[in-house]
């Protein structure tokens with residue numbers, strides 16, 4: 001955070017307005033502003049306050065902490081200085097709390113498009129491989145998209161977190177081989193292709209790559 005001098009530390013009792021007051025001008029010096037979707041901004045900042053009260057700092061709700069305080073500084077919001085190249089390519093930060101100042105409608109950037117144009121695919125780091133043990137899942141959010149990432153036999157898979165029956169959270173399901181069973185009423189999905197026995201109820205999958213011990217979900221960022 002050298003660009004703005006020493007970083008301000010927040011304590012319990014911090015409000016959304018406090019965060020906005022500090023982060024807005026700081027992001028502006030880097031060429032970013034809060035997303036124009038104010039409801040989304042409040043949602044993300046509320047999560048950051050919950051994280052602050054639990055973990056002692058405003059860590060990003062969409063990134064995993066490593067446990068190494070120095071490394072984790074890179075995901076204290078706003079983390080723009082650490083990821084300038086990636087964010088410049090997307091016109092926004094990972095989750096879209098901040099968008100580049102020239103973007104008029106930030107909600108345009110929050111979609112995931114079905115047929116990506118060349119150059120719109122982005123590998124978004126969501127976890128360290130060691131954070132998701134074999135046979136377990138983890139819920140992550142990229143923008144407004146809820147994704148369940150699974151480790152099945154040492155290979156990683158990503159699919160929509162929302163069960164097509166009644167939107168149960170698949171990341172909390174039971175993994176058995178290459179299948180995950182929804183924790184709510186037991187629908188089963190194949191984590192490799194999102195397929196299920198229930199008609200017209202397959203869930204979307206996303207390619208996953210593991211690089212340097214990080215799990216990255218490949219999504220196409222685009223306009224809705």
Ligand code: SF4
Pocket residue numbers: 044059060061062075076077078079080093094095096097098
């Ligand atoms: S990705 Fe966005 S919300 Fe997350 S820490 Fe960075 S600036 Fe904050």
Ligand code: FES
Pocket residue numbers: 163164165166167168182183184185186187
């Ligand atoms: S919500 Fe998943 S089985 Fe009912």
